[in-house]
Amino acid sequence: MSLFKIASVAAIALTLGACASLFQPNYRTPLETTRDASEQLKPGCSNPDCPLVNIDTLRFPAEPALDGIIEKRLLQMTRTEKNAPVAPTLAAYRDQFLASAGPRNSSYLQAKVREQHDGLVIIELSSYLDTGGAHGTPGRGFINYSRQQHKVLNLSDMLMPGQEDAFWKAAQVAHNSWLISTKLDQEAEFVKNWPFVKTPNVALTYGGVVLKYDVTTIAPYALGHVELKIPYPRLNGILKPELFPGRN
Known part of the structure; x- marks a missing residue:
């Protein structure tokens, strides 16, 4: 093949690549969202104690599948008993x-x-149910x-094969750091009564992998939702490389 033909083929390939890139989603540009907020009182009620x-x-206009995922997860948070049915x-x-x-009463x-x-x-979900007790739940x-995979990433999707135990050991280190930073490590009763446990609430935030705990899980109700953060360098060989910020 002549040098002219080689140069022509290379030029065509570069042109096609550039054209293809124009049609690739720009994942650095955040998805646009619209807020859907409402508050409704019990029909017919007009006093200050109305439920x-x-x-x-x-809502995500460019990713409508995400709307349904959010609604399903919020509905799951309305359960007052494990595995209880939820509204459609x-x-x-x-x-x-x-x-x-x-x-x-309020929700x-x-x-x-x-x-x-x-x-x-990364979407954070919150719920609060008040049924008249000393405090709500x-x-x-x-x-x-x-956005690339059009799916929700579970912990198993985030980790390298066989690294779940290593991940939770890194989480325990983060828990120990939290105890030290709050000086709770100096309270023997607290350490005894509120040991480290796993949580399903894991978020791949830019500054680190965040673990969030429901109240009364690893600390008393008064301390609220405890957050632990695992720095990404501690997860080398544990977290899939493409999930480290800046590597994808």
Whole structure:
């Protein structure tokens, strides 16, 4: 093949590559969102103790599948018993709750974007159910959504094969660091009564892998939702390389 033909083929390849890149999603540009918020009182109620449902969620016009994922996760957070059935939609949940709710009962559900980076959308979910007790029941959760894969990443999707034990050992180190930073490591009763446990709430934030705990899991209710952070360098060989910020 002549030098002219080789140069022509190379030029065509470069042109096609450049054209193809124009049609690739720019994962550095955050997805646009719209807020969908509402608060409704029990129909017919007009006194200060009216039950209410407050729903504050998100819509992703460019990624509509994510809307359904968020709604499903928020509905799962409405359970008061493990594996109890849930309403088919948030609107149906609102109607069911208000139909049977007593004075001062309330339910709050929220989804917000914690951050977006490297083609990941990190959504934090919050719930709060008040049924008239001494205090309400708050809940938290995360969604790690991969725009490239169009799916939610579970812990098994994040880790290298066979590295789950190593991940939780790194989490225990983060827990020890939290105890030291809060000086709770100096309280023998606290350390004894509130040992480290695993959590399903894991988020791939830009600054580190965050673990969030429901209240009364690793600390008393008064300390709220404890967050632990594992720095990415501690997860070399444990977390899949493409999930480290800046590597994808």
